[in-house]
Amino acid sequence: MKINKKIGNVASIIHASIIFIFLYLPIIVVVAFSFNKSKINIVFTGFTFEWYGKILKNTRLIDALENTVIVAIVSTLLAVIIGTLAAVGMNKYRFKGKKVVDALLYIPVVIPEIIFGIALLALFSTAKLKLGLGSLIVAHTTFCIPFVVFTVRARLVGIDPHIEEAAMDLGAKRIRTFFEVLLPSIMPGVVSGALLSMTISMDDVIISFFTTGPQSTTLPIQIYSMVKSGISPDVNALSTIILIVTIVVVILSQSRMLRNIKKK
Amino acid sequence: MKGRLNKKVPLYTTIFPVTFWLILLVAIPLIYVLVLSFLTRLPNGRVDFVFTMANYKKLINPDYFHIYGISLFVSAVTTAICIVLSYPFAWFIAQGSERKKTLMMLLVIIPFWTNSLIRLYGWKTILGNEGVLNKVLLTLHLINEPIQMLYSLPAVILGMVYTLLPFMILPIYASVEKLDKTLLEAANDLGAKSIQSFLQISLPLTSPGIFAGSIMVFIPTLGYFFVSDLLGGGNTMMVGNLIKNQFYTAQNWPLGAALSIVLIIMTLLLVRIYTLMGGKLDDLGVAK
Structure with missing residues (x-):
């Protein structure tokens, strides 16, 4: 029995190591x-x-990097504003058509991205909207909104509605209550929604592929066309830099969490 | 009157922007795709607003059946491999200390936060005829000439598994974490064998994670045209590639729209099955 358990432990360690190697192998190759x-x-x-x-x-490459960062920042900002307001409103009020809004939030998450991409392309071209940074930002904001709503909503569930009432009883105006009472308590949800939006936006291939114009390539789209025709080694270098930045951001954002766990 | 309006203001300011945005950019575009699928394509590639069923009739074609078949096959195999890889892995992580758990989950998430195309490119460098893997095998004299690994169905499946694996690990891990371990101890105390307690307690209680993960892997696989493009090299045509081609190279938007409607119906059926089995839609958003 004991030996069985030991074999099981060793097997699961080997299994986990293989998965980590699998996940990191291509990254190591690119860095090397x-x-x-x-x-x-x-x-x-x-x-x-x-x-x-x-x-x-x-x-x-530099232009593409610039475009990627601009699109990610602007669409994250828009998605955070619209999404946070939506989560607060949907948590607090009952209204006609709430189910419809809810369903519309799930659609971009559930349906394959390619459908969303061609649908937006069809809309933009029929509306004679020029494809470029503008259309990219609109598209990215749309698929980021649900993620902000979901993360903020998850945070709102654990918040006592009486705190807001108390603030208002003490004479705080609605707007002040929102900024000074509600917003600070849902901030972790807002921040993780924003981080999520940023990463999804910066990594998006499919929807950008359909909604980008010739003058507004993003990094993933640039790399996509380069990978097909043959990549130059500076892409490896840029990828390595992006990788390091990502790891630093992840570690910084999680370090507090890790430290707290350590204390326990 | 003023009081009533005042009461409505917060509702409108919170709900109006999102409603407006989603109707304009989710509902209307999708309805437009539906309309487009019934329109006529003019010889110059433009779309004429004349109703036709021709696009759907064109779909009844062995070539398209074949492509849908391959896509479903790739999605099914990818999902199955992801389950087999993730399930024991999630259990292994969940057994560690709090600190170990967080660290290992970070290690799972980091690659997923780096550009997926760059990582696929890494695989291309590994699997190519003159790639790293073939070089290693040749030097070790395990093979005499390079094996053709890239541009094949297995390469596409590998790419899909690689890109989507975290979507399976995260929900399964979440469900294993939630599992009340005292139930297993109780079963053990009552004399249940480990196989028994696994089949009757652990598996049923963690199955929501498996279901959620399966939906999050199966559906995207159908549409990830860049994976089949890069690792399949045009040899593996999937629904995603087919739709993309209609909108780009072939310039046949109505046909592309009809193909998309079929894909939407397939997706909705899968999600319906998922919710009928007790799956929650909220669980589908966690991993992303």
């Missing part, structure tokens, strides 16, 4: 080749930082 002297990702011919310097000269 970003330091490779050879132009082709086949043989490792020597160590170099050359490609990191080349990133700055690759204007298409």
